[in-house]
Amino acid sequence: MNIINPKALIAEDEAILRQELQDALVQLWPELDIIASVDDGIKAMQTITDLRPDIAFLDVRMPGLSGIDVARLAQHPCHIVFLTAHNDYAVDAFDQGAVDYLLKPLDMGRLALAVQRLRQRLSQQPADLSALQVKKPQEPLRWIQASVGSQIRFINVNDVLCFRADSKYTKVITAKLEAYIRTTIKDLAAQLDADKFWQISRSNIVNVAAIDAVQRSDGGLALRLQTGDEWLSVSQAFQHQFRQM
């Protein structure tokens, strides 16, 4: 399968940059047929489905859908080139054999190289990007947006004494307020700094710095937080954390 006049889509939300890329491609690859230039991710998805381009230049940060989401969800396989302003985690996550990426401001030499690679690859089947995932850098959680009534409160994670499962929600308890979030205890446990927060049962995660006392009771362990009189029991599965002390 050799394509003489390959069809291309450009998806870039900033008009000036879109125009620049289009002009550069016209110069570098006169046979390329730029069938559409769009300014958001949703239009990009639509265009890929409707017009079936061979190549898509996708900005990573776009309104609606990110370039990565577009590549992952696209119904029609095409060769993808990502555009990004900063060599950030999004780029690190790519299998660089499957796709190409260009840094903004565009370097014309680099763009020419990308064009050369695309010409070679056009005869091959485009890479399947449906499993493309952005690896987020593993940074511990620092803050939480939680609702208190109609307000969204901004809670520093160090101020949290305890997270508690409460029907469909998770209650965030600080010395000053109690708020609710939708994230489950299990998901929270994976994101919190494991040195500062310990899960003690299926429904409770406590801030280690807020533990006032730990005691043995009926063969199990129970702990009390600095602000409360209530004893929280530590389930068997989570007691190992306390033995290290």
Place this chain on the structure above:
Amino acid sequence: MHKDLTISHGAHDRKASISWPLLPMLAVLGLLGYARFASACSAWLADSLAILLAYTLAQTGLCLSQKTAWLKYASQRWFVLAVFMLLALLAGIWVETVFWPPLTASHSAWILPAVLIVFIFATILPAAIDLEITHRTQASLAAEASKHNLERQMLEAKLAALQGQIEPHFLFNTLANTRALIHQDAARAEQMLNHLIAYLRAAMPDMRQSSTTLGQELDRAAAYLKIFQIRLGTRFQYAVQASDELRSCLIPPLAIMSLVENAIKHGIEPQPGEVRIDIRASSEAGQLLITVSDNGRGFQDELGSGVGLLNVQERLLALFGEQAELQLQPGDKGGVCASISLPARTSELA
């Protein structure tokens, strides 16, 4: 023996350093019982009782002065100890006169008080001094630590502010636009550069300052937003509203910028179609209220690892305590309304 233990422990752990004077008290009771039971009156019994009782009382004084939390000042602790040492001395003399009446006749009257004083001082004073020194060292260490902690937090906040000042995405995208505009529309390229220069000039603030004026911060935010107006074109609008007299109010550097950058990154850029940002400053009852509202994408994630807003919150807390507040609320027409409320001042913040 007892005394030696006291001092050697004192060096390691203050809590374990003094034992309640139970042992000498038991000995006193034992001897008293023996004296009563045997109706014996003798010099050795009287001397032992006097010394043991004096020691018991003096040690009790030491325990009370050092182990109880309600004596906050060193002077109070020394006073309690002195009272108990005096009591110990008097009790010793009293015991000797009761159990060995011939004392007054046979002993020289000054010997017993002198022996008691020497004994009490030798056993109790070194322990008391040692404890007092530990006490003070710990108090000054704790004060030092909390001071360092505060300084460290301020430094961290500044560092984070410096690092987060110019976002690479913003800088490179703006440069990419400027370069493209040189060919497409040279006059606008020049405008873009002017805005970028204005923004960068203000983005390199003197970090020794803990505050800038509201006016400076609003100008900086405006330069930043003008850049976005060129980049995003007609789909983006903004407005800045503040009365002239408020512009001289002092606010922490980068606070407004953090809110604006947050609105752009999480609200405006991901939202297709017409978008806008409004910055307003007003004052009421001595409080300055700054709001940054957008009609963008609104809240999506409830958990974050970003430092920007947290950093603002921590700086406000460090500078104003409870008097300042950062709040985020869903906007009236979608999007987010972020507001900072802080005391309206025109003289130094901290």
